[in-house]
Amino acid sequence: xxNLDTFSNPxxxxxxxxxxxxxxxxxxxxxxxxxSDAICAMANMHARGNGLGxxxxxxxxxxxxxxxxxxxxxxxxxxxxxxxxxxxxDTCEVVHDEAIPTKPTACTGPSxxxxxYFISPKADPRDRCQAARRLRKSSATAAGPDDVIAADxxxxxxxxxxxxxxxxxxxxxxxxxRPGVTPCGQRDDEADERIIALVMAINLxxxxxxxxxxxxxxxxxxxxxxxxxxxxxxxxDEYEGYLWTxxxxxxxxxxxxxxxxxxxxxxDFTVVHNGEISSYGTNRxxxxxxxxxxxxxxxxxxxxxxxxxxxxxxxxxMWLVAKVLAPPFWSSIDRMDDAERQLCSALRVTYPDLxxxxxxxxxxxxxxxxxxxxxxxxxxPLVAATSGDMLYLSSEEAPIRLVTPDPDRVWVPRGGEAxxxxxxxxxxxTGTERGPVPxxxxxxxxxxxxxxxxxxxxxxxxxxxx
Amino acid sequence: MKSYLLPQFxxxxxxxxxxxxxxxIKECSFGVHYYDEKRRTxxxxxxxxxGCHRCSTFCPTRALTIRTxxxxxxxxxxxxxxxxxxxxxxxxxxxxxxxxxxxxxPYRIYWDHLLLNASxxxxxxxxxxxxxxxxxxxxxxxxxxxxxxxxxxxxxxPLTPQVSVEVPILLAAMSFGAISAQAQRALMQAAQEAxxxxxxxxxxxxxxxxxxxxxxxxxxxxxxFGVDADYLNEAAIVEIKIGQGAKPGIGGHLPGEKVxxxxxxxxxxxxxxxxxSPAPQHDIYxxxxxxxxxxxxxxxxxxxxxxxxxxxxxxxxxxxASGIVRAGADIVVLDGFRxxxxxxxxxxxxxxxxxxELALASVDARLRVEGIRHRASIxxxxxxxxxxxxxxxxxxxxxxVYVGTAALIAMGCTLCQQCYTGKCAWGIAASDPKLxxxxxxxxxxxxxxxxxNGWSLEIKEMLGGMGINAIESLRGNRLHLRGIGLEDxxxxxxxxxxxxx
Numbered sequence: 001x002x003n004l005d006t007f008s009n010p011x012x013x014x015x016x017x018x019x020x021x022x023x024x025x026x027x028x029x030x031x032x033x034x035x036s037d038a039i040c041a042m043a044n045m046h047a048r049g050n051g052l053g054x055x056x057x058x059x060x061x062x063x064x065x066x067x068x069x070x071x072x073x074x075x076x077x078x079x080x081x082x083x084x085x086x087x088x089x090d091t092c093e094v095v096h097d098e099a100i101p102t103k104p105t106a107c108t109g110p111s112x113x114x115x116x117y118f119i120s121p122k123a124d125p126r127d128r129c130q131a132a133r134r135l136r137k138s139s140a141t142a143a144g145p146d147d148v149i150a151a152d153x154x155x156x157x158x159x160x161x162x163x164x165x166x167x168x169x170x171x172x173x174x175x176x177x178r179p180g181v182t183p184c185g186q187r188d189d190e191a192d193e194r195i196i197a198l199v200m201a202i203n204l205x206x207x208x209x210x211x212x213x214x215x216x217x218x219x220x221x222x223x224x225x226x227x228x229x230x231x232x233x234x235x236x237d238e239y240e241g242y243l244w245t246x247x248x249x250x251x252x253x254x255x256x257x258x259x260x261x262x263x264x265x266x267x268d269f270t271v272v273h274n275g276e277i278s279s280y281g282t283n284r285x286x287x288x289x290x291x292x293x294x295x296x297x298x299x300x301x302x303x304x305x306x307x308x309x310x311x312x313x314x315x316x317x318m319w320l321v322a323k324v325l326a327p328p329f330w331s332s333i334d335r336m337d338d339a340e341r342q343l344c345s346a347l348r349v350t351y352p353d354l355x356x357x358x359x360x361x362x363x364x365x366x367x368x369x370x371x372x373x374x375x376x377x378x379x380x381p382l383v384a385a386t387s388g389d390m391l392y393l394s395s396e397e398a399p400i401r402l403v404t405p406d407p408d409r410v411w412v413p414r415g416g417e418a419x420x421x422x423x424x425x426x427x428x429x430t431g432t433e434r435g436p437v438p439x440x441x442x443x444x445x446x447x448x449x450x451x452x453x454x455x456x457x458x459x460x461x462x463x464x465x466x
Numbered sequence: 467m468k469s470y471l472l473p474q475f476x477x478x479x480x481x482x483x484x485x486x487x488x489x490x491i492k493e494c495s496f497g498v499h500y501y502d503e504k505r506r507t508x509x510x511x512x513x514x515x516x517g518c519h520r521c522s523t524f525c526p527t528r529a530l531t532i533r534t535x536x537x538x539x540x541x542x543x544x545x546x547x548x549x550x551x552x553x554x555x556x557x558x559x560x561x562x563x564x565x566x567x568x569x570x571x572p573y574r575i576y577w578d579h580l581l582l583n584a585s586x587x588x589x590x591x592x593x594x595x596x597x598x599x600x601x602x603x604x605x606x607x608x609x610x611x612x613x614x615x616x617x618x619x620x621x622x623x624p625l626t627p628q629v630s631v632e633v634p635i636l637l638a639a640m641s642f643g644a645i646s647a648q649a650q651r652a653l654m655q656a657a658q659e660a661x662x663x664x665x666x667x668x669x670x671x672x673x674x675x676x677x678x679x680x681x682x683x684x685x686x687x688x689x690x691f692g693v694d695a696d697y698l699n700e701a702a703i704v705e706i707k708i709g710q711g712a713k714p715g716i717g718g719h720l721p722g723e724k725v726x727x728x729x730x731x732x733x734x735x736x737x738x739x740x741x742x743s744p745a746p747q748h749d750i751y752x753x754x755x756x757x758x759x760x761x762x763x764x765x766x767x768x769x770x771x772x773x774x775x776x777x778x779x780x781x782x783x784x785x786x787a788s789g790i791v792r793a794g795a796d797i798v799v800l801d802g803f804r805x806x807x808x809x810x811x812x813x814x815x816x817x818x819x820x821x822x823e824l825a826l827a828s829v830d831a832r833l834r835v836e837g838i839r840h841r842a843s844i845x846x847x848x849x850x851x852x853x854x855x856x857x858x859x860x861x862x863x864x865x866x867v868y869v870g871t872a873a874l875i876a877m878g879c880t881l882c883q884q885c886y887t888g889k890c891a892w893g894i895a896a897s898d899p900k901l902x903x904x905x906x907x908x909x910x911x912x913x914x915x916x917x918x919n920g921w922s923l924e925i926k927e928m929l930g931g932m933g934i935n936a937i938e939s940l941r942g943n944r945l946h947l948r949g950i951g952l953e954d955x956x957x958x959x960x961x962x963x964x965x966x967x
Contacts, residue, residue, distance in 0.1 A: 252588055276589040278932055279939030281946065289837045314611040329598045349604045349628055350612045353840070357939035358589050377597050377935060379590055 020250055020262070020274040021048030021227075022382075024363040024393040025403070026243035026370045030423040031389060032060050035236030038244040041399035043228035048274075048395060049248030053261030054230040055222025057270035057365055059243035062217050068095050068118035069195050072212040072219050073202070074258050075113040080208025085117075087206065091198055092119040100221075100234065107229035112258055116219065121194045192267055192312070204295060210259040215268030218367075222247075222261035230261075242423060243370055245363050247272035260296065264304045268367050271307065273300040274395060275360025275380045286353030299360075306354045307364055318364075318371050319429060322418030324351045325362075326376045363393050368423035378415035384428070385410040391421035391428050470554045475515040476535045479508055483529035490521040490530060495891040495901055496884075518882035520891035552812070565812035566885030566895070568712050568804040568849055568871060569819075575804075576823035576956070577855045581965055583946040585933035592935050594926035600936040601922060603634040603866050605703065606772035607796040608840040626796065627772050629702045631866065632661030633922050634937060635856060637914070638847055638870030639685055639707065639776070641667025643720050643729045643741065644808030644885065645874075646902035647674075649894045652877060652910035654678040659911065660918040665868065668707055668718070668743060670732035671697055683774070686763065688717055689743035691733035695766060703797065704763050705774040706756070708747065711805030711848040714778030714819045718743035718809070724888055724897040757793035764794070772796035772843075779803060779825030779848065780818075784832035791833060791842040798842050799868070800825050804849030806871045808895055809886030822848040823862065827960045830863025830942055839863075839942075853921035857928055862960065863942040876917040877910040 023041045027033065038056060062070050071088070075081040088094060100114040199211045213220035218241075221234040227248040231237075247262035263270040277283060277299035284294045284302050292305040303325070310321045324347050328336075333344045348355070359379030364371045372393035374382045385392040385400045387407040392400045397410060413419050420429040477498060486508060490499040496516055502509045515532065522530040539547055552563050585591040592599070606628040637653045644667065651674075657664035658681045665683040670692020675682075679700040686693050687707035698704050709715065720729075720741035730737035750756050760773050767773075774797035775790045777783065787798045802822025807815065826846045833839040846859045847868035856867050875881070878892040885895035893904030925937075934940055948965040949957045957964055 276933070278585070278589055278934045278946075279943060281943035282939050282941055285834060285942045286840070289834050289839055316612065330600055330602045331598060346612055350609055352604075352608075352936075352938035352941070355936055355939055357936060358933045377592065 020272070021045035021248040021395045022246070022272050022274050022361060022363050022393070023395070023399055024243075024245040024272070024365065024370050024372065026059075026365075026391050026421050026423070027389050028391060028421055028423060028425060028428070029389040030060070030242045030368070032240035032242045035231060035239055035241065035244055037403040038246045039228050039231035039236060041394065041403055042226075042231065042246045042248050044399040044402050045248055045394075045396055046226060046228065048250065049226055050250045051226050052224060052251050052256035053222070053247075053249030054225055054227025055220060055247050055249075055261040055263055055272075056227070056231055056234070056236055057213070057218065057220050057243075057245045057263040057265065057272070058236065058239055058241040059218040059268070059365060059367070060241040061219060061239045062118070065096060065118040066217040068120050069191075069214055069216055070219050071117040071119060071199070071214050072100065072221070073115055073117065074210050074212060075115070075208055077208030080206055081113065081115070083206045084202050084209040087202060088117060088119060088198065091194060092121050094119050101238075102233050103235050105229055105233050107225055109224055111223060111233070119195075121191045121198075196266065200293065204293070212259065213263075213265040213270070215265065215270075215367075218268050218270075220263050220265050220270060222263065223258045224256035224261065243365055243368070245270060245272050245365050245370065260298070262300060263365075264296070264298070264300045266304050266308045267312070268365075269304060269307050269312070270365045271300055271304040271362055273303055273360060273362045275299070275362075275375065276358050277302065277356050277360060278358030279356060282353050283356065303356060303360075303362055303364070306356070307366075310351070310354065311366065318366075318369060318420050319418055320347060322371065322373050322416070322420075323347050324354050325356045326373055326416035326418075327355055328416060329376065361395065370421045372413060372419040373417075374413065374415050376416040382413055382419075383410065384413055384419045386428055391419075393419060467558055469513075469558060471513065471551060471558070472537055473513040473515065473535045475512060475517045476533050477510045477512050477515055477521075478531040478533060479510065480529045480531070483527040484508060485527050485529075487526060489524055489526060493520045493524045493891060495520075495889040495896075495898075516882040516884045517880070518884065518891050519880050563812040564809055564886045565815050566807065566809060566883040566887075567881050568806045569816050570881075570883070571816050573803075573821065575849075576821055576952075576960065577851070577858055579950055579952050579956075580823075580858045580960070580962065581948045581950055582854065582857060582861070582928055582932065583948070584931040589933040591933055592930040594923075594930045597930070598935060599926040599930060601633045601925060602630060603937060604628045604630050605797055605843045605845070605865060607842055610840070627770050629663070629772055631663055633918060633925075634860060634864075634866035635660075635918055635921060636662055636683070636845065636866055636868045637664040637873050638805075638868035639665035639667040639683075639705070640808070640870055640874075641669025641685075641691075642672055642732055643669040643724060643897070645894055646890075646896050646905060647672060647728065648902050648905040648907050649874075649877065649910065651675055651907040652905065652914060653873060654682060655907060655911035656873070656914035656918070657681040659915045662918065663702060665705065666701075669720070669729070669741075670734065671701075672728065672732045676700055685776075686759075687743055688745070688747040689733075689741060691735065691741065691743075694734075698763060698767050698771075701771065703772050703774055704767060705776055705797075705799065706747075706759060706763070706795075707776045708750070708756075709776070709778035709780070709801065710807060711778045711801030711803050711819055711822070712807035713810035713814050714780050714803070715745060716811070716814060717745040726897065726899075729897075753789045753793055756790065760794045774799050774845070776801060776847075778805075778818075779820050779822055781820060783820070783825040784828040787829040787844075788832050788836055788838070791838050795842055797845060797865075798829065799845045799847060800829060801868075802826075802846070802848030805847055806849075806874070807885075822846050822859070824956075824959050826859060826864055827862045827944075831961055834942070853924035854928070856921060857925055857940065858947060860937060860940050861943055861947050863944075865941060872917065873914050876913040877905065878913075 095118045097117040100116050195214055199214045202209050202211050223230045227246055262272045280299045287305045290309055294301055310316045310324055327348050328344055333341050359375055361374040361380040361382045372382050374380055381395050383394050383397045385407040386409045387404040394400050496514045498511050498515045500509045517532055519532055522532055555563055607626040609626055637657050642650050653664045654675055658678050663681050663683050668685045668687030680702055682701045683703040683705050684697055684701040685705045685707045722738045722740045725738055725741055727737050733741055763773050775795040776799035779800050779802045790798050803819030843865035845866050846864040850856055850867050850869050859867050874894055877894055879894055888897040890896040893902050896902045932946055944961045947962040949962045950965045
């Protein structure tokens with residue numbers, strides 16, 4: 001979609017505002033189950049949407065192609081499809097592609113062509129010299145926009161994926177700059193960045209095509225309509241996943257279009273969001289300096305990019321990501337013990353522009369993790385529940401009780417208090433129950449650290465400020 | 467030579483109220499009032515009146531009214547009365563016309579063309595009386611990320627010193643010598659009480675005020691007055707002063723007669739000698755020289771204090787600010803052309819520099835484009851009149867603001883612009899100890915604290931109205947501003963949309 005604004009923000013408002021119903025459910029044991037419960041839950045919250053958007057993110061649904069990036073793409077035109085497929089073939093090997101199976105229902109309007117591609121990036125012969133050039137550049141100068149442009153050979157338009165170096169070089173203002181370092185972890189950062197570049201190129205340059213999601217072993221299914229109808233349209237009861245999130249939308253200033261529904265995603269991070277971020281301009285301004293292009297002008301988009309920046313590029317564990325998005329008040333920080341105060345204040349000082357201000361609840365999912373978080377003064381609802389190996393997050397309690405009539409525990413998380421469930425973890429982590437605070441020097445990252453890839457529990461933390 | 471200068475003000479004395487107590491004679495430092503022994507009445511040298519309203523404020527019977535003098539030249543849009551008077555002054559003296567305070571010309575005040583947002587329906591406004599509302603602000607360079615140190619080859623995270631203030635309103639640089647010791651004490655005391663910072667200005671830091679160190683920004687300016695290791699290390703922030711909004715491009719000159727023992731001691735110069743601040747810093751003729759001074763100061767303070775660089779808002783402020791950040795400054799201070807001064811050539815005060823609103827918007831935008839906005843805080847300065855101005859500046863991208871003139875007004879200043887005469891009847895910009903004693907530091911400090919507290923309450927109300935409960939979420943958030951009555955190029959520079967769009 002060359003001009004996303006005509007779809008997403010036709011009135012040219014500063015941002016797209018919508019309000020919504022959210023639902024998420026996951027098995028902490030990684031047990032898969034069909035999407036029918038999520039559909040049922042969303043139907044119960046019908047009144048929280050207005051039929052202009054519904055969507056689902058499902059994790060674990062493509063075990064046969066678990067190592068491939070699964071591109072869900074919508075096409076408005078044959079030309080868009082041709083251009084997209086050519087673009088994909090340029091940089092990636094297509095392992096498998098097919099139409100996304102749908103079952104037209106009376107309640108969903110005309111749909112775009114929906115296809116999925118299971119792809120893996122080809123090795124790029126230019127990589128080596130590009131990497132060398134970037135290293136030279138970042139050694140010679142502070143990481144700045146030069147690096148962004150230099151690295152951005154695959155697209156003419158500045159895209160998200162091109163700023164790895166700018167992001168990972170820690171610029172020391174007291175000593176000039178230092179060479180870039182690639183973050184560690186199980187993720188293939190190079191491949192991730194290339195996929196993001198591809199997706200942004202399709203979304204921003206090709207007319208008639210829009211990528212709905214691009215993560216591994218997961219997919220986003222969304223469109224214009226009530227969420228329960230969208231779920232049935234995509235036949236989600238026929239998929240088996242271990243983690244589902246869902247969203248029903250009530251936009252106030254956007255025309256319904258299929259790409260504009262939630263979840264929003266970047267790689268395997270998905271966000272469903274209920275709220276209006278009052279700090280949108282600040283958040284967006286900062287993210288744009290980090291190389292993100294906020295093409296959709298939605299506040300949900302900035303949450304997705306903020307999580308990508310913090311969790312993937314800056315390697316913060318999710319419970320610390322939550323403390324950036326909805327940090328404790330200074331009055332609380334002042335009362336904390338030394339280690340925690342130092343950590344929380346370092347987070348606030350380092351990332352003030354990523355504080356999400358205003359009313360919101362988000363459910364963020366990534367790979368094997370689901371996190372629910374609401375704003376620090378609790379202006380939007382969130383209910384959490386556990387039942388056996390299941391964790392539920394929802395805007396309302398009723399849908400939880402509809403799908404699991406006798407939950408073990410139901411609670412309302414406090415503002416800024418993340419509820420984090422992770423496949424393989426026995427317990428759900430909440431804001432008040434997380435592990436020891438990492439200290440400058442060597443410390444345990446807390447219960448969420450294993451999720452971040454290395455699996456090591458001992459890491460050295462450098463508190464950069466405060 | 468007979469003076470052709472006409473009185474600017476007329477003094478009206480209501481004889482039915484005047485008790486001939488002669489308080490006005492005592493209060494007026496310009497010698498306007500006198501007692502006519504022969505006629506046993508009060509008399510007036512109205513040509514001496516500067517319109518400071520000291521006498522009318524302190525007249526126990528409210529018998530005095532000061533008015534702008536009604537006498538008019540033939541109206542002429544080009545040869546306005548001010549032009550005629552300035553020419554007459556220069557014809558009589560052959561000198562530069564001096565002025566105090568900031569530019570008073572009717573250039574567009576952009577604050578008055580910017581409107582703030584408020585929440586309705588889709589997001590609730592927040593009531594600061596019931597919910598927490600955070601104004602605490604940190605000043606200093608921010609790291610690119612909070613680094614995890616055991617990543618292969620990961621560098622140590624830079625230790626970037628931060629200074630925290632409870633409210634993003636700082637008290638601007640006003641030097642001892644330009645203002646009285648009492649006034650400087652009042653400002654420092656106010657800064658301490660309000661949890662913010664006070665800038666010493668370039669005139670050194672009197673020994674008896676060293677106790678306020680945690681709330682003090684010291685200046686290192688072209689004259690290097692009073693700079694030594696203790697001066698730097700006892701302060702919270704060190705500021706290199708390159709320029710001043712009221713007089714960009716020129717230095718300062720404190721005449722020898724104002725260099726009293728105390729001023730001399732504080733400035734580390736002999737008493738009675740002129741205190742000259744050269745126009746440039748003579749060790750900074752280029753950006754790399756600035757970088758060397760920044761790092762010299764960081765070395766001298768063991769990299770424990772943010773180093774700020776203050777420039778006047780001039781035409782290419784954005785490019786200069788970018789260079790300053792790359793040179794290693796932790797804070798960039800922008801001083802707009804409405805910023806005050808103790809003394810400046812009037813022609814420069816009124817004609818050089820640009821409005822802080824435009825400079826701030828363009829600097830913030832440039833630092834963002836270059837991806838280095840987080841590497842320095844921006845402090846905006848120059849003519850902030852109320853809390854809405856402050857909030858609009860923050861929405862345009864400032865981390866904090868300096869207020870100077872407003873703090874002086876809180877202490878009693880009436881903007882009579884006579885600071886350079888040393889005769890300030892309010893004891894603020896006075897060098898005469900008798901006049902300076904008129905200012906009770908405790909009372910003056912209370913007035914300034916009250917002002918800061920009042921503005922803070924207003925800022926909290928406005929923030930809450932926008933659905934924001936932390937000041938950092940408004941910083942650079944220009945979506946919460948709309949322009950009104952502005953042309954397209956102005957909206958573009960300010961980075962705001964027109965009202966209703």
